[in-house]
Structures are given as structure tokens and as C-alpha cells.
Amino acid sequence: MKASKDAQRTARKLLEAAVTPDGGVDATVARKIVSTLAEKKPRGYLGVVDAFWRLVRLELGKNHAIIESAADLDLAMQSKVLADLQSKYGTQLTSEFRVNPELLGGMRIKVGSDVWDGSVRDRLARLEAKFK
Numbered sequence: 001m002k003a004s005k006d007a008q009r010t011a012r013k014l015l016e017a018a019v020t021p022d023g024g025v026d027a028t029v030a031r032k033i034v035s036t037l038a039e040k041k042p043r044g045y046l047g048v049v050d051a052f053w054r055l056v057r058l059e060l061g062k063n064h065a066i067i068e069s070a071a072d073l074d075l076a077m078q079s080k081v082l083a084d085l086q087s088k089y090g091t092q093l094t095s096e097f098r099v100n101p102e103l104l105g106g107m108r109i110k111v112g113s114d115v116w117d118g119s120v121r122d123r124l125a126r127l128e129a130k131f132k
Contacts, residue, residue: 007047014048015055024092025059062112063092068100069107070119085111 018029033052037045065085067073073081078097086093089111100108105120
């Protein structure tokens with residue numbers, strides 16, 4: 001269901017109320033907003049709730065990093081990578097380290113819609129594409 005422009009505008013304003021000064025989302029405020037909308041049921045509230053949750057998911061994605069590597073990273077490397085990402089995205093950034101042997105080597109980092117792929121698999125795929 002696609003939300004109307006009014007619903008999207010209202011959802012953006014509600015999201016501003018739920019975002020903390022450090023850039024995170026206050027979960028209790030977000031839940032209270034949704035429960036109030038569900039209780040009062042203003043006109044078009046389902047579109048507003050849908051658009052609001054979509055914006056919350058995107059906001060949370062901007063503050064969460066998924067770091068994939070071909071082999072397990074030691075704690076020193078994990079803290080260095082996380083410190084570099086936090087200097088770019090802020091200290092509210094959370095992280096999740098995963099091992100993905102399909103990368104062959106290197107690492108892939110995803111923060112929100114930003115993706116940095118420095119894996120051997122990606123490099124081989126780009127090299128193969130040049131010779132096709």
C-alpha cells in the first residue's frame with residue numbers, strides 16, 4: 001500500500017519527534033506515536049503508520065553497520081573498523097560482524113544504503129565483466 005503525500009508528510013513530522021539528538025530513534029516514543037494513532041484513528045491513519053514504520057526502519061538502518069569478512073576478524077581489527085565507521089556516521093552506530101566465506105577475501109560493509117565492497121569476489125566479478 002503506497003501512502004499518500006499527506007501521510008508521508010505527517011510520518012516525517014512524527015519521525016522528527018522520535019529521533020533523539022544523537023541521531024538514534026527512541027523506541028518508546030515511536031511505540032507511543034503508533035499506539036496513539038491506533039487509539040484515536042484519525043482519517044488515513046493506516047497510511048501514516050505504514051509510512052512512519054518505513055521511515056523508522058530506514059533511520060535504524062542508517063545507524064547499523066553490517067561488516068562481512070571472509071575470515072573471522074580479531075578484536076583489534078573489529079574495533080578499528082568500528083572506530084572508522086563511527087567517525088564517519090557518529091557514535092550511535094551499532095555493528096554486526098559476520099563471516100561470509102563466499103567473499104574469498106577482504107570485506108564488505110553496509111551502513112543503511114551505503115555499501116563498500118572490497119572483497120576478492122567483487123574484484124573478480126568486475127574483472128570478468130571487463131573481458132566480456
